[in-house]
Structure formats: C-alpha cells, structure tokens
Amino acid sequence: MTGHKPDFADLLTLDSVDRDIFRGLCHAGAPMRAFGGQVAAQAQVAAGRTVDPDRRMxxxxxxxxxxxxxxxxxxxLVERIRDGRSFTTRRVSAVQDGETIFSMSASFQLPRDAEETHQLRAPDVPGPENLPRWWEPIDEAPEFRPFLLIDIRSSRSPAGRTDGSRATDGTGRATGSPEAASAAPESTAGDGMPRQNVWVRVDQTLPDDPLLHVCALTYLSDLTLSSTAYLPYAGLPGRLDIVSLDHAMWFHRPFRADDWLLFAQDSPSAGGGRGLSRGVFFNQDGQAVASAIQEAGLFRR
Structure with missing residues (x-):
C-alpha cells in the first residue's frame, strides 16, 4: 500500500462547536461502521478539553x-458533573443524526504521591523485538489504512496450550479442527480461561500530551480485547459476529502509547450471547500502567 501515513493524532482531532460541544469524524472499520475504539477515544478528548490540564484521567x-x-x-456533548479539589467528573454523549450512539463517564484526578503501591506481575512472554507483526490484514485491506499507524506483535502459542492460553495461528483464529475447538474450554489448563498476550504501540512518535496517550491507549485496547472471549469458538462452523457493548478502563501509572506495551488479556466468562474480556497493560519495565474490561455480544450466523 502506498501513500502518505496520516498522523495518529489526526484520528482524535475534534472541532470546537460551542462551549462543551465538539465534533469529529471516524474512519471506516466494518463497512460504514465507525470503529468503537475511536469513538471512545474522541469522547475522552472531548471530556479532557473541559478539564484543567493539570488533572489526569x-x-x-x-x-x-x-x-x-x-x-x-x-x-x-460534555456535561460538567463535578469539579472538586482532587477529582473532576465529566459525562459525554456521542450523538449522530439526533441519536446517542455512545455514552461515557470519565474521572480526572490531580496527581499525587502515595506510599501505598502494589501491582500484578507481568507475564513472562517474548519481547516485541523477537516477534513478527501480527495482524496481516492491516497491511492488505485499504479500509484498515489508519491501522498502519499501529504495530501489534503476538507470541504464537505452540500446539496445545501455554499457561492456559488457547493455541492460535497468529491471527486470533484457533488452530486444529472444529472438534478440538469445541473441546477447548474443558481442556484448557489451569483455571480454564482463554488468554492472549500482545504487544501494542502507536507506530509513530506522539506529542508529549498525557491526555493524548491515555486516549490512544483506549483506541489500542479495543483492537484485540473482545476477541479474547471469541478464542475458544473461532474454529466452530458459522460466522461469529462480535459487537462491543461496554468498555471500562483505569489508568494506574504514567506511560507513553508510542512505547511498547504488553496487553495481557483473558476472558473469565461467556454466556447468554455475551463474552467478558479483561486485560492489563504493562510497560517494558514490567509496571502495570492500565487495566481494561469489555463485554461484547457474540452472535453466531
């Protein structure tokens, strides 16, 4: 694919319409459908534009x-819910053609030092420099042009499972026969959860704006999170559509979205046509910098 790479920051740029009202455009994802991670990230930008810059989401x-x-x-449309001494709360409604398509609440805090600290240990996986780029369709399909700004690396599980992870072919699809796929939930080692670990980053240098890096991480999180719940069923007959229902994130420590971050994901439950996925982002020093949880609709055709 040829042509000029757009700036990633352009994907999150909003026009100011009036006080607390902003307008943006989304690139193509599924045919004529806006990418949910971009909508959520733009909503964060809108909220952040109404908050003192010394406060962090x-x-x-x-x-x-x-x-x-x-x-x-x-x-x-941004609502100013609360402006406290330490915390600020905003509610954002994303409206298109008179209908709300996305609703978000966001909280900001005045940074402070605290002695209390603990964190989950990062999984032991190969570093990104030793792994190939993972999502080959990004490079082939014109509708995924914006994703050329994203680099995703994944360790490919060997036959069988490693640390309870589902064996994949590197594209998120399960290896083996449909029969093996149907047996995967029962035969998965340990606690029975499907898992995947991917390294992600924005593949260009971003400005030093903390809000931009937080919003970029939300964008990145929506690329692979819901597919974790899909892993045990990927080899079954028919087509499984995945639709994001809700998304939550917590930002624990400073980070840069243009540095490599390990996104360790698992799915503790799927049922009732919904799959729950969760993940923790680690920097290359092993620090847990953010967490994400998403529920998605799983619909087989």
Missing amino acids: HSLHGYFLRPGRTDSPIVY
Missing part, C-alpha cells in the same frame, strides 16, 4: 448504544 466507563457511521460527523 484515571478512569472511564462507556456504553456502545448504537453503531456509528463513517459518512456523518459525530457530535460530542
């Missing part, structure tokens, strides 16, 4: 209510 909780389209602008 530490959490968000969002619901995907309707699919967004790529041929019409999205308007972001």
Whole structure:
C-alpha cells in the first residue's frame, strides 16, 4: 500500500462547536461502521478539553448504544458533573443524526504521591523485538489504512496450550479442527480461561500530551480485547459476529502509547450471547500502567 501515513493524532482531532460541544469524524472499520475504539477515544478528548490540564484521567466507563457511521460527523456533548479539589467528573454523549450512539463517564484526578503501591506481575512472554507483526490484514485491506499507524506483535502459542492460553495461528483464529475447538474450554489448563498476550504501540512518535496517550491507549485496547472471549469458538462452523457493548478502563501509572506495551488479556466468562474480556497493560519495565474490561455480544450466523 502506498501513500502518505496520516498522523495518529489526526484520528482524535475534534472541532470546537460551542462551549462543551465538539465534533469529529471516524474512519471506516466494518463497512460504514465507525470503529468503537475511536469513538471512545474522541469522547475522552472531548471530556479532557473541559478539564484543567493539570488533572489526569484515571478512569472511564462507556456504553456502545448504537453503531456509528463513517459518512456523518459525530457530535460530542460534555456535561460538567463535578469539579472538586482532587477529582473532576465529566459525562459525554456521542450523538449522530439526533441519536446517542455512545455514552461515557470519565474521572480526572490531580496527581499525587502515595506510599501505598502494589501491582500484578507481568507475564513472562517474548519481547516485541523477537516477534513478527501480527495482524496481516492491516497491511492488505485499504479500509484498515489508519491501522498502519499501529504495530501489534503476538507470541504464537505452540500446539496445545501455554499457561492456559488457547493455541492460535497468529491471527486470533484457533488452530486444529472444529472438534478440538469445541473441546477447548474443558481442556484448557489451569483455571480454564482463554488468554492472549500482545504487544501494542502507536507506530509513530506522539506529542508529549498525557491526555493524548491515555486516549490512544483506549483506541489500542479495543483492537484485540473482545476477541479474547471469541478464542475458544473461532474454529466452530458459522460466522461469529462480535459487537462491543461496554468498555471500562483505569489508568494506574504514567506511560507513553508510542512505547511498547504488553496487553495481557483473558476472558473469565461467556454466556447468554455475551463474552467478558479483561486485560492489563504493562510497560517494558514490567509496571502495570492500565487495566481494561469489555463485554461484547457474540452472535453466531
């Protein structure tokens, strides 16, 4: 594919329409459907534009209510819920053609030092420099042009399973026969959860704006998280559609989204047509910098 790479920051750029009202456009994901990670990240940008710059976003909780389209602008309406001495709260509604397609609450905090600290240990996986780029369709399909700004690396599980992970062929699809796939939940080692570990980063240098890096990580998290719940069923007959229902994130420590981050993901449950996935981002020093949880609809055709 040839042509000029756009700046990743352009994907999150919003126009100011009025006080607490912003407007943005989304690139194509599924045919004519806006990529949910971009909608959530733009909503974060809108919220952050109404908050003092010395405050840092530490959490968000969002619901995907309707699919967004790529041929019409999205308007972001920000409500100023609270401005406290330490914490600031905002609510954002993403509206397209008069209908709310996404709703989010976000909380910001004035940074402070605290003695209390503990964190999950990072899994022992190969580093990104020893792994191939993972999502080959990114390089082949024109509709994924914006994803050329993203680098994703994945360790390919050997036949069988490692640390309870589902064996994959490197694209998220399960290896082996449909019969083996159907038996995977029962034969998975340990606690029975499907797992995947991927290294991600924005594949260009970003400005030193902490809000941009937080929003970029939300964008990155939506690329692979819901597919974790899908892993045990990938080899079964028929087509399984995955639709994000809600998304929550917590930001624990400073990080840069243009540095390699390990996204360790698992899925503790799937049932009732919904799959729950969760993940923790680690920097290359092994520090847990952010957590994410998402529930997605799993619909077989």
